[in-house]
Amino acid sequence: MRSVGVGVIGFGTIGAGVVKLLLSRRRLLASRTGMDIRLLSLCDRDFSRDRGIGKVPGEITTKDWKKVVGDPRVDIVVELVGGTKVAKDIVLSALKNGKIVVTANKALVSEYAEEIFSIGRLGENLFFEASVCGAIPVIKGIREALVVNRIHGLYGIVNGTCNYILTSMFDSAMEFDAVLRQAQELGYAEKDPSLDVEGIDSAHKVSLLALISFGKYVHPDKIPTEGITRVELLDLLYAGEMGYRIKLLAVAEQRREGLDIRVHPALVPEEHLLASVDGVFNALYVKSDSAGDMMFYGRGAGRFPTASAVVSDIVDAGRRRLWGGPQVRSAVDFSPRLAGVESRYYLRLTVVDKPGVLAKISGVLGAHSVSIASVQQTERAKGRNNTVPLILITHEVDEGKMRKALEEISALDVVKREPVLIRIVDL
Amino acid sequence: MRSVGVGVIGFGTIGAGVVKLLLSRRRLLASRTGMDIRLLSLCDRDFSRDRGIGKVPGEITTKDWKKVVGDPRVDIVVELVGGTKVAKDIVLSALKNGKIVVTANKALVSEYAEEIFSIGRLGENLFFEASVCGAIPVIKGIREALVVNRIHGLYGIVNGTCNYILTSMFDSAMEFDAVLRQAQELGYAEKDPSLDVEGIDSAHKVSLLALISFGKYVHPDKIPTEGITRVELLDLLYAGEMGYRIKLLAVAEQRREGLDIRVHPALVPEEHLLASVDGVFNALYVKSDSAGDMMFYGRGAGRFPTASAVVSDIVDAGRRRLWGGPQVRSAVDFSPRLAGVESRYYLRLTVVDKPGVLAKISGVLGAHSVSIASVQQTERAKGRNNTVPLILITHEVDEGKMRKALEEISALDVVKREPVLIRIVDL
Numbered sequence: 001m002r003s004v005g006v007g008v009i010g011f012g013t014i015g016a017g018v019v020k021l022l023l024s025r026r027r028l029l030a031s032r033t034g035m036d037i038r039l040l041s042l043c044d045r046d047f048s049r050d051r052g053i054g055k056v057p058g059e060i061t062t063k064d065w066k067k068v069v070g071d072p073r074v075d076i077v078v079e080l081v082g083g084t085k086v087a088k089d090i091v092l093s094a095l096k097n098g099k100i101v102v103t104a105n106k107a108l109v110s111e112y113a114e115e116i117f118s119i120g121r122l123g124e125n126l127f128f129e130a131s132v133c134g135a136i137p138v139i140k141g142i143r144e145a146l147v148v149n150r151i152h153g154l155y156g157i158v159n160g161t162c163n164y165i166l167t168s169m170f171d172s173a174m175e176f177d178a179v180l181r182q183a184q185e186l187g188y189a190e191k192d193p194s195l196d197v198e199g200i201d202s203a204h205k206v207s208l209l210a211l212i213s214f215g216k217y218v219h220p221d222k223i224p225t226e227g228i229t230r231v232e233l234l235d236l237l238y239a240g241e242m243g244y245r246i247k248l249l250a251v252a253e254q255r256r257e258g259l260d261i262r263v264h265p266a267l268v269p270e271e272h273l274l275a276s277v278d279g280v281f282n283a284l285y286v287k288s289d290s291a292g293d294m295m296f297y298g299r300g301a302g303r304f305p306t307a308s309a310v311v312s313d314i315v316d317a318g319r320r321r322l323w324g325g326p327q328v329r330s331a332v333d334f335s336p337r338l339a340g341v342e343s344r345y346y347l348r349l350t351v352v353d354k355p356g357v358l359a360k361i362s363g364v365l366g367a368h369s370v371s372i373a374s375v376q377q378t379e380r381a382k383g384r385n386n387t388v389p390l391i392l393i394t395h396e397v398d399e400g401k402m403r404k405a406l407e408e409i410s411a412l413d414v415v416k417r418e419p420v421l422i423r424i425v426d427l
Numbered sequence: 428m429r430s431v432g433v434g435v436i437g438f439g440t441i442g443a444g445v446v447k448l449l450l451s452r453r454r455l456l457a458s459r460t461g462m463d464i465r466l467l468s469l470c471d472r473d474f475s476r477d478r479g480i481g482k483v484p485g486e487i488t489t490k491d492w493k494k495v496v497g498d499p500r501v502d503i504v505v506e507l508v509g510g511t512k513v514a515k516d517i518v519l520s521a522l523k524n525g526k527i528v529v530t531a532n533k534a535l536v537s538e539y540a541e542e543i544f545s546i547g548r549l550g551e552n553l554f555f556e557a558s559v560c561g562a563i564p565v566i567k568g569i570r571e572a573l574v575v576n577r578i579h580g581l582y583g584i585v586n587g588t589c590n591y592i593l594t595s596m597f598d599s600a601m602e603f604d605a606v607l608r609q610a611q612e613l614g615y616a617e618k619d620p621s622l623d624v625e626g627i628d629s630a631h632k633v634s635l636l637a638l639i640s641f642g643k644y645v646h647p648d649k650i651p652t653e654g655i656t657r658v659e660l661l662d663l664l665y666a667g668e669m670g671y672r673i674k675l676l677a678v679a680e681q682r683r684e685g686l687d688i689r690v691h692p693a694l695v696p697e698e699h700l701l702a703s704v705d706g707v708f709n710a711l712y713v714k715s716d717s718a719g720d721m722m723f724y725g726r727g728a729g730r731f732p733t734a735s736a737v738v739s740d741i742v743d744a745g746r747r748r749l750w751g752g753p754q755v756r757s758a759v760d761f762s763p764r765l766a767g768v769e770s771r772y773y774l775r776l777t778v779v780d781k782p783g784v785l786a787k788i789s790g791v792l793g794a795h796s797v798s799i800a801s802v803q804q805t806e807r808a809k810g811r812n813n814t815v816p817l818i819l820i821t822h823e824v825d826e827g828k829m830r831k832a833l834e835e836i837s838a839l840d841v842v843k844r845e846p847v848l849i850r851i852v853d854l
Contacts, residue, residue, distance in 0.1 A: 017717075029574065029575060031757065031758065032570075032574055032756065033574065033755055034752075135718035136572075136721060137567075137572030140564075140567065141567075141568070143459075144564070144567060144742070145556075145562075145563075145564030145735075145736070146735065146739070147456065147459055147738065147742050148448050148452050148456060148739065150455075271705075273703055276700055277700070289731075290444075290448060290562075290735040290738075291726065292726045292731070294723075294724065294726075295722070295724040295725065296722075296723060296724075297722040297724070298718060298722065299718065299719045302719070304716075304717040304718070305717065308573065308575055308576055308715075308717040308718040309572070309718075311574065311717075312571060312572050312574050312575065315571070315574050316571070319752050325746050325750030325752075328459050328460055328742070330459055
């Protein structure tokens with residue numbers, strides 16, 4: 001049996017999961033893959049802390065990542081350091097040294113794709129399944145299973161923290177702040193949750209998904225991104241009454257006019273399968289021309305789910321090292337044309353409860369060619385200063401027009417508080 | 428660029444889809460896979476009928492499948508004839524000739540796995556993704572993405588016809604026969620629908636899924652199989668009221684006592700994602716030890732969805748032919764130990780509406796150690812001869828005990844009509 005040497009850099013949560021699986025399942029992997037996958041090197045700055053995976057053979061540990069990257073017995077370098085500083089040095093120097101690199105680092109690959117892909121032969125030597133949606137084989141699924149398809153659109157719930165928060169807000173009728181605290185206590189949210197709740201993590205992932213699906217790269221900073229911090233319980237409840245769930249969606253659609261790529265809270269029709277993806281789970285809904293609609297669902301984070309995807313990549317990397325052959329890859333356009341897209345909107349206004357208000361507002365919308373599909377005004381939720389919530393659903397409209405109309409509406413004296421505007425995604 | 432030669436046998440619905448994709452997407456495939464995939468040979472008994480895919484080059488057509496299988500330029504034989512007679516000869520002789528075989532034929536592979544796998548090097552030269560769940564990469568997902576996992580259980584909605592019928596019965600409040608007729612008119616059900624509605628097609632698929640997930644082969648004839656022909660609208664509605672959907676499930680679970688494999692209608696809790704898989708769509712829910720819960724969803728049938736999976740297999744087969752390397756496979760146990768499993772049950776009885784009936788029935792259940800979790804008896808649905816429906820939900824119980832209790836209950840004079848017994852699958 002041919003063998004392949006692996007070096008793991010980063011012995012944190014995921015790293016320890018990968019080490020545990022490689023050591024304890026070596027024989028299982030050999031019988032299934034026909035390869036002896038040998039963990040030859042493990043690097044971290046600190047080995048004193050107990051990782052809860054039992055004993056690791058001392059002779060394979062090192063504190064110097066350069067030793068791993070320079071070790072001629074190491075075929076595959078697994079980067080699990082995280083961040084974009086040392087990790088970037090590790091990945092670039094490993095690729096330059098001819099190693100095959102496996103990483104779970106979405107920030108690194110999405111922010112430095114151009115640099116990394118130029119060294120990694122269009123990414124043929126880079127495997128990053130674990131960086132998007134944890135255990136779920138979204139990259140393998142799109143590249144290999146859909147190899148003959150043209151992808152039309154991707155709609156992802158790719159951040160478990162946000163999905164947990166939105167699900168809990170709705171189910172427990174609690175506001176964002178309270179649920180966030182609960183999520184932090186449960187370990188579903190970081191102490192500083194901004195990467196997740198501001199949508200940045202989702203932007204990293206949708207950047208990678210567009211790269212592999214359309215061969216088009218958009219830097220995360222250029223992806224219009226809105227998080228969930230401004231989603232209120234009230235909106236979840238109104239949306240629910242109207243037959244929608246609110247989800248943080250990562251969207252990439254290929255249109256004639258260009259690529260539309262974005263991250264934002266969205267109203268999803270409750271009968272659509274994505275609306276039923278709850279809690280910390282992730283899912284990616286893919287529309288393509290031959291296969292039609294498809295969805296991949298599973299755990300997007302956690303030690304062993306993520307390690308499962310890393311090991312799957314190690315197996316593919318091992319095959320590539322031992323037998324060669326091209327990976328399924330596309331040439332990448334690093335400056336694709338982008339396009340906005342029309343959509344329907346949910347608009348919640350806090351208005352003074354007096355005659356003529358609706359006429360004023362609908363007048364402004366009409367002047368900007370925003371057509372109203374439905375209106376809901378109830379007396380139940382009467383607020384301070386004689387205000388009531390007014391919910392409007394628009395027909396399809398260009399985002400620019402919508403924003404302009406909204407600006408004008410915000411300035412009306414009958415409109416109190418900041419309006420809430422959420423896209424409806426009709427899948 | 429290295430090229431690989433393909434011969435397609437069977438120019439029906441799927442065959443024409445595959446031919447169309449191979450011809451029209453040859454360049455796209457080459458750019459993505461690094462292989463020139465050449466359709467060299469196309470076999471059918473009849474080429475006069477228009478397949479609706481435009482012109483096929485006459486020089487590649489033949490009516491003799493032996494020419495395809497014997498053609499030294501053909502690396503990959505794609506069997507899309509269907510059935511288990513000629514198709515079996517084709518697959519076996521192609522494998523013996525050293526070809527790599529791609530097939531969408533679940534009946535053939537599941538019924539003759541032992542013979543086929545003994546020639547095909549444990550199936551390393553046989554690719555059959557398209558035979559289970561059409562476009563959805565369930566085999567690739569389990570074998571490759573979950574390569575380091577031990578699978579605990581599989582729960583599949585793997586027959587689109589049945590799922591369409593059950594969904595429509597519930598949504599339109601119609602009985603089985605009427606919906607079946609409608610499905611036949613829409614092309615979702617065959618003229619002779621028995622393979623689908625009797626659960627046989629699902630048994631073929633779960634046989635293959637267990638083979639690849641557990642390395643355990645059970646002939647479809649040995650899989651306890653119950654179709655949907657006895658599911659009544661009433662049961663869908665009662666289940667709905669209690670928070671369940673009824674789905675035809677293909678189940679395979681690895682237990683300490685053995686493999687539990689079966690096909691039957693089941694009550695699935697409505698908050699579970701599988702309960703939201705509606706219409707002709709298929710889904711496979713997989714529980715494994717590292718990755719945790721995962722679900723694959725998509726189109727399980729149809730020309731292009733199935734052809735999409737066939738082409739994905741052709742690409743993998745091409746890699747194998749050109750570069751070699753073992754596929755992810757497990758040794759197969761062809762006579763695994765089987766085990767039944769305890770479960771909760773939904774039981775609907777038609778009873779005479781008079782005092783003491785419930786006491787009689789619960790007495791029989793108690794005598795067989797069947798414990799009742801809930802009872803529902805309503806006056807609304809009063810039937811002929813002063814009968815009413817009585818719905819019982821049991822706690823977990825061994826199937827044997829349940830069946831014995833049921834036999835005794837059926838014989839009671841207060842019980843009219845055949846009792847309806849449906850498993851509850853708690854996922």
